Amino acid sequence: MPNGKPLGESWGGAGARPLDRQGAALHPPKDPVLWDPVVFEGPMRDFHEARQRIALIGAPIEVGTSEPGALMGPAALRTAGLVRTLADLGHGIEDRGDIAPAGLPPGATGLPAVAAWAQALSEAVEAALTQGCVPLAAGGDHSLSLGSVDGAMRHCARTGKPLMVLWLDAHADFNTPETSPSGNVHGMPLAALCGEPGFSGLFRQPAPPPLDPNQVHLFGLRSVDAGERALVHARQVGVTDMRAIDEFGVVAPLRRVLERAAEEEAHLHVSLDIDFLDPSVAPAVGTAVPGGATFREAHLIMEMLHDSGLVRSLDVVELNPFLDERGRSARVLVELVASLFGRRILDRAASPLETLPTEQVKRG
Numbered sequence: 001m002p003n004g005k006p007l008g009e010s011w012g013g014a015g016a017r018p019l020d021r022q023g024a025a026l027h028p029p030k031d032p033v034l035w036d037p038v039v040f041e042g043p044m045r046d047f048h049e050a051r052q053r054i055a056l057i058g059a060p061i062e063v064g065t066s067e068p069g070a071l072m073g074p075a076a077l078r079t080a081g082l083v084r085t086l087a088d089l090g091h092g093i094e095d096r097g098d099i100a101p102a103g104l105p106p107g108a109t110g111l112p113a114v115a116a117w118a119q120a121l122s123e124a125v126e127a128a129l130t131q132g133c134v135p136l137a138a139g140g141d142h143s144l145s146l147g148s149v150d151g152a153m154r155h156c157a158r159t160g161k162p163l164m165v166l167w168l169d170a171h172a173d174f175n176t177p178e179t180s181p182s183g184n185v186h187g188m189p190l191a192a193l194c195g196e197p198g199f200s201g202l203f204r205q206p207a208p209p210p211l212d213p214n215q216v217h218l219f220g221l222r223s224v225d226a227g228e229r230a231l232v233h234a235r236q237v238g239v240t241d242m243r244a245i246d247e248f249g250v251v252a253p254l255r256r257v258l259e260r261a262a263e264e265e266a267h268l269h270v271s272l273d274i275d276f277l278d279p280s281v282a283p284a285v286g287t288a289v290p291g292g293a294t295f296r297e298a299h300l301i302m303e304m305l306h307d308s309g310l311v312r313s314l315d316v317v318e319l320n321p322f323l324d325e326r327g328r329s330a331r332v333l334v335e336l337v338a339s340l341f342g343r344r345i346l347d348r349a350a351s352p353l354e355t356l357p358t359e360q361v362k363r364g
Helices: 071-081 082-088 110-130 142-159 191-194 226-234 242-248 251-264 295-308 328-340 358-362
Strands: 055-057 094-099 134-139 163-168 216-221 238-241 267-273 311-317
Touching: 055 071, 055 082, 055 110, 055 267, 071 082, 071 134, 071 328, 082 094, 082 242, 082 251, 082 328, 110 134, 110 142, 110 311, 134 142, 134 251, 142 163, 142 191, 142 267, 142 311, 163 311, 191 267, 216 242, 216 251, 238 242, 238 251, 242 251, 267 295, 267 328, 295 311, 311 328
Parallel strands: 055 094, 055 134, 134 311, 163 216, 163 267, 216 238, 267 311
Antiparallel strands: none
16 A cells, blocks of 8 residues: 555545535635635745746657557647747747657557657757756657656756656556556556566666656546556555545645655656546547546646646646547647646636726626
8 A cells, every 4th residue: 555545545635634626615715816725835936926938849659559649639739729828928938849759660669669759758858957948748648758757857867856756647557568458558657667677678778767656646546457556556656546536625635745845845747648637628538537637626736736836847648639529628738738837817818897898897
């Protein structure tokens, strides 16, 4: 059991104060306009946040899955206004285009193809971090995190900072080639990054030490294969499953994760899989699992992450536009990324009240 607790209670659980799904009862508002309901002890951002340099890196990879369509994800996110939205928030954003592994033959599959993508993305993410940018890897299936997290690990090893990974996903992605029922590598990246056997040749050499499983937190978990369940327990990976979220809301468990990251002065890497969301919110995913996060829960998580000031790198993965409904899921993801990078309710377009003629406002 992770940290000696049942799976759904890791880094939260027993003794925590019951909350509603949005944690609204935690802190009574003192000011109806400027009150921020998410409070924890950490490097909270000032109301006037510093703008960031963001490097958008497209990773049109689908060799890690058997469901075609994820390679269109980066284009769909751009079409949904990702670059414009972040620029409108005042950030400096550089779209670095899509990575393309050198020498990879068309139609290549299996671990060698995944390795080529992972190594190309690792170089791009490490370079962006070295240049002082926040890399935003847009995918693409979740095997791309083999590259993005590896790039962050190399940067942290060089700068002497600990790395923590927050994995927002319906699945644990802790399978190995031996435990995986499907053999799809997009269900294996955390196992590979944490040094489980069966993944030789995936990473650039010399490779950094494996990721410590205790520095990983799975958030929103609700579908786990039997073999990876045993590994998650044995390696003491942090877990907040949907049972815990139903019971305690998202605020209390996420606050614990962020407080720990703040105490360690860690580089926080966030990996957002679209299937973290309930399929009714974002249907464009090949591995849909009912019972996921609501639209508002997801936004609250992004707002908390922004307020923490801890996020240094980000993945947005598994968007499959072929399965979408008129671009709906891509727009949801752009909204969530905007919240993570600081968009607040007061920063949105004018409300209906603000668009009324002056005389009508006065009469109201």
